[in-house]
Amino acid sequence: MRLITAWSRVRVPPQPLLANTAPSNVLSTLRSYARAHTLLRPGPIVLAVSGGTDSTALALLLAELHEEFGLVLHVAHFDHRARPRAAAADAAFVAELANHIGATLRVGRADAPPKNEDDARNARYDFLRRVARDLGATAIATGHTRDDQAETVLLHLTRGSGIAGLAGMRPERDGIIRPLLAIGRSDTVAVCTAAGISPREDPSNRSLRFARNRIRHRVLPELLKLNPDVTSAIARLADAAATIADSTADRAEASVDAAESEDTLAIDRLPLESDARGEALALWWARRTGQRLAARHRSALGELAGSTNGSRSLDLPGGRALREYKTLQIVVRGRESSPVDGRAAPTDKKSLRNGPLTLERGNSADWHGWRFALDVNIDGPSQVGFIDGDRVIVRGRRPGDRMNGPRGAKVQDLFTDAKIPARQRDEWPLVTVDEAVVWVPGLTSPPRSGRLALRALRVGEYPSGMTRDNREQVASLKEERPRGTERGRPRT
Numbered sequence: 001m002r003l004i005t006a007w008s009r010v011r012v013p014p015q016p017l018l019a020n021t022a023p024s025n026v027l028s029t030l031r032s033y034a035r036a037h038t039l040l041r042p043g044p045i046v047l048a049v050s051g052g053t054d055s056t057a058l059a060l061l062l063a064e065l066h067e068e069f070g071l072v073l074h075v076a077h078f079d080h081r082a083r084p085r086a087a088a089a090d091a092a093f094v095a096e097l098a099n100h101i102g103a104t105l106r107v108g109r110a111d112a113p114p115k116n117e118d119d120a121r122n123a124r125y126d127f128l129r130r131v132a133r134d135l136g137a138t139a140i141a142t143g144h145t146r147d148d149q150a151e152t153v154l155l156h157l158t159r160g161s162g163i164a165g166l167a168g169m170r171p172e173r174d175g176i177i178r179p180l181l182a183i184g185r186s187d188t189v190a191v192c193t194a195a196g197i198s199p200r201e202d203p204s205n206r207s208l209r210f211a212r213n214r215i216r217h218r219v220l221p222e223l224l225k226l227n228p229d230v231t232s233a234i235a236r237l238a239d240a241a242a243t244i245a246d247s248t249a250d251r252a253e254a255s256v257d258a259a260e261s262e263d264t265l266a267i268d269r270l271p272l273e274s275d276a277r278g279e280a281l282a283l284w285w286a287r288r289t290g291q292r293l294a295a296r297h298r299s300a301l302g303e304l305a306g307s308t309n310g311s312r313s314l315d316l317p318g319g320r321a322l323r324e325y326k327t328l329q330i331v332v333r334g335r336e337s338s339p340v341d342g343r344a345a346p347t348d349k350k351s352l353r354n355g356p357l358t359l360e361r362g363n364s365a366d367w368h369g370w371r372f373a374l375d376v377n378i379d380g381p382s383q384v385g386f387i388d389g390d391r392v393i394v395r396g397r398r399p400g401d402r403m404n405g406p407r408g409a410k411v412q413d414l415f416t417d418a419k420i421p422a423r424q425r426d427e428w429p430l431v432t433v434d435e436a437v438v439w440v441p442g443l444t445s446p447p448r449s450g451r452l453a454l455r456a457l458r459v460g461e462y463p464s465g466m467t468r469d470n471r472e473q474v475a476s477l478k479e480e481r482p483r484g485t486e487r488g489r490p491r492t
Contacts, residue, residue: 055143057192076106077108080124263288265284356396360374395430
């Protein structure tokens, strides 16, 4: 994209400023709307002018209001390179218009023709924001009218939008103001006619290849037969939807603040209503990834959060959503570390960052946040088992692990039943005696078959992934001592 600040091809001699020619009712409506929404603030303002009827009327109207509101006008024009033959004439027209209203002019040009409407829009707004930054502008003003609002709402409706989509375009959002939403296209035509100006016409606006044009030229004319003031009616619908959407957004923000913990989200703390919950999930996603989710992606994320059984994941724009029971987290693309603890994620799910730990009689040792002591006391509310065997080892899970015994449960099933998050399972200790799994501290009862006391203590708090049932299970374990063995330290 090139930014041109001085013209080399278009030379326009200075012209006297235009006299006040806009219809008084249009000017009055615009003035009231701008004051009601605090749109026009003193200082530099960028006017996005394509040369069409609406943007030309925008420039003419704000030129008449610039002294009243303390505005310093700067016209910005962008060449999308979609109409090479007409581009120079469009720019020349805008240059003359800027000169007539006493505004400076900035012109930008796309590096290549756009592939679609979204590409064109993104390139145009990137240019406008760059100009606004350079000028220190208070806002960027566009020429969207009440008719454009009606078209936008109908488009969103046909695509299955929710309340937020029915709100259409807002008077102000993200530094963009739309002061002409209070007037219709017939009003902008009247403004240009009163000024004796014939705006430029873009033939693509008549093409039915674009969905918006089909709404404009086929759908709205039929609706006008039912209600001649249908655009105003749709605008009122958009205003009502905006009020509801804003209230929902406020609730969503409050619920996300309450449910968010580091990089995880507690699903059971989100609103129960589907709209409020969907808005909260979308807000959380945007905060973490910087990506706004389309309706179908929001629906998919809502479905993921709607179930709390087991673990599931979902790829979305910006990253992967991982649900583990009642908790959601995001793995942002391009990050090699865990989104929860910041540590490097293992490349092999079966591998452990620390290997097996062999316990020696009379000593204690730590393994992944647990402290184990064989035939020796340790401080704290430890769980105590009694074992016999030559090799007592603490290790992580392995494929096919089962508890010792003729009907030994699968270790995987133990984790699932206790709702231990998948990310914690590789670091959960298994106690083996002569290679047989005899104890999973916190999940199974301590072994009682031997004479050597083995104590297990979770260092610090219980892991965040443990449920209340898990904690109650651990707290309810009592030390049982076979007859003839020395008394172990009782739990507190």
